[in-house]
Amino acid sequence: MTVLDATGAGADGCEHHGARMLASLERARVYALPDAPAGAAIRVFKAADGIRPFCWVDGPRTRPSQLSHAENRTQHHR
Template structure:
């Protein structure tokens, strides 16, 4: 990607895109943004009830890679500070703490 970042990149997230735009991330109200796998995962991790869909020209497995990556990313991971509440932890961390 050029100096521009994909629509899924949060304004406060300083990271660069991880490739072309290949997925659409939707929230529980069906508002969405297209993004690269990197920012798609970061956005999905920050949504409660979000969903991921591959774009028609996405490489095979793009949406599942984003889904799996999002499970280990904390919501709004670019923010600093202590994180102890379940809503501040990744799905994987919450899963581990619940003993499942």
């Protein structure tokens, strides 16, 4: 996987780490590498939706920027 940030800078990685990176960056994009299995980019995109960004930061995770996109959608509709 290649994950690009909002400026176009990127990093390659596996699906697991690509999803974590995608979840942690604003306006990031994901692309499958040429040798990636079929559907890899969409799997990373879907996984990132439910992953909290920056999971290695301690403390209560209550601010919208600390929650997953899915959690933010759920809280927004309450």
